Amino acid sequence: MGYNCRRGEPTTMNVRRRKLQPLLLLMLLSLLAGCAGGAAPVEDPIEEDPVAETPETPGSEDVAEQPILPYTYPLTGLPAEELLTDRPVVVMVENSPAARPQTGLHEADLVYEVLAEGDITRFIAVYQSVKSEEIGPVRSIRPYFVQLGMEVDGILVHAGWSQEAMNLMVKHKLNHLDQVYGDHDYYWRDKSRKAPHNLYTSIELIRKGAEKKKFREAWTDPVVTFALPGAGGDAAVPKGDPADRVTIPYIGGYEVGYEYEAATKTYLRSMKGKPHTDKKTDARLSATNVLVVQAKHRIVDDVGRREVDVQGPGKGVLLQAGLKRDIVWELKNGVIRAYDKEGAITDIPLLPGKTWVQIVPDLSKVTFGAGT
Secondary structure (H helix, E strand, O other): OOEOOOOOOEOHHHHHHHHHHHHHHHHHHHHHHHHHHOOOOOOOOOOOOOOOOOOOOOOHHHHHHOOOOOEEOOOOOOEEOOOOOOOOEEEEEEOOHHHOOOEOHHHOOEEEEEEOOOOOEEEEEEEOOOOOOOEEOEOOEOHHHHHHHHHOOOEEEEOOEOHHHHHHHHHOOOOEEEOOOOOHHHOEEOOOOOOOOOEEEOHHHHHHHHHHOOOOOOOOOOOOOEOOEOOOOOEOOOOOEEOOEEEEEOOOOOEEEEEEEOOOOEEEEEEOOEEOEOOOOOOEOEEOEEEEEEOOEEEOOOOOOEEEOOOOOEEEEEEEOOEEEEEEEEEEOOEEEEEOOOOOOOOOOEOOOOEEEEEEOOHHHOEEEOOO
16 A cells, blocks of 8 residues: 555545445455345246147046047937937836836936826837836736837837737737737846736846747838937028927826926926936936827727827927927828828927937827926
């Protein structure tokens, strides 16, 4: 440092340097402390444009995994792995209170419900695509049941008959299995119920009986008309007015109801206001197509047996996809078909799935509802 030689005091320049030195020292210490204790500076990351991803739609993985099957089931229009040519099995299923709930109705491709005696209805259940292991209770057959089963070229399965029904089966040489008169091996009794409401059968037993009795195997396919799938894979949207529920009264307080479920695109079935379920599986009975058809009914004896005109034509209503439309129906080429008007050549396509046909004496008593 420079000093004044005479007095030993710092010069003005030296004073200024001394004042700056502490400041420089503090700045240096601060810098060193920051380098030692702090993290090294990090460069800002380079932003990249995000890669566009295709959004997944609900169920897209399932759709992608499902193979495209080459065939469809004749009576449901649903995809099938192989061509099905088995003759349908037509079972007479009881619906008296002691027979409820039934077993196996939820597996039928096509079901007719129609009055039998008094205020009791009966189901004519047509099986082909599902080999049901238990069906019943099985009961007797009537002439118009025979007519419906004969039209679809099915094997008739019943326990007893009216004389008119038997005359018709003999006249047309129809293949049938009758538990009451000889065909006991193809049925069994459920001990948890009382006779006669406890008689059951299965598709396996019926096929064995058909083979043993050498029933005709060749089947005449009625070629039921189904809607073709659109661009999205689903069947084309049908025409009609909104109607997501229907109530169908019969006689004596017995009524049937259907309520459309959009999630499954089916109508859930009820009887007397309660869900109609399967006895064995507790599955809710449902249908993709519901036909309500008005037919002429006439009581023919003191027991209350009826004649019912299931040939048609007549008025009706077709329910599909939460919509209803007025139709004309006729039993033609295997099944009851719906037409826009009488005399029409082309029938209205059904949506692929199960079909229930409700045959009623008076269509005017049927009520429909839409919305909440």
